[in-house]
Amino acid sequence: MHALRVDGVERNPAVGHAEAFEPDDRIDGLRVLDGVDYPLALVEWHDAWFDHDQLTSEDRRADYLVRTVGFLIDQGPRVVSVAQELLPDGEGFRAVTHIPVAVVDRIVRIGPS
Secondary structure (H helix, E strand, O other), rough: OOOEEEOOOOOOOOOOOOOHHOOOHOOOOOOOOOHHHHHHEEEEEEEOOOOOOOOOHHHOOOEEEOOOOEEEEEOOOOEEEEEEEEEEOOEEEEEEEEEEEHHHHEEEOOOOO
């Protein structure tokens, strides 16, 4: 596993960040690391797949829609990053999924109940 440290990652200003979301776009965002909001989100995206049973082109799947739920930590022009875990004491994130924007179907911001 690889943990990304909030204080050790230089951010490109051209890449979006959860901190830049407008308050109206956020539902029950969580202020958890250094006063930054990381809203919970559901990201639906089209993944590549390997199917051992595919013998012909007719056997292949028409679509492979994956749903990832977690803390939306980055939403840039090329990649959306969702973390499943926020580490204590500002140590960053763990279990981060980086999804190319080109395969994202939709992002739904959700909040804790």
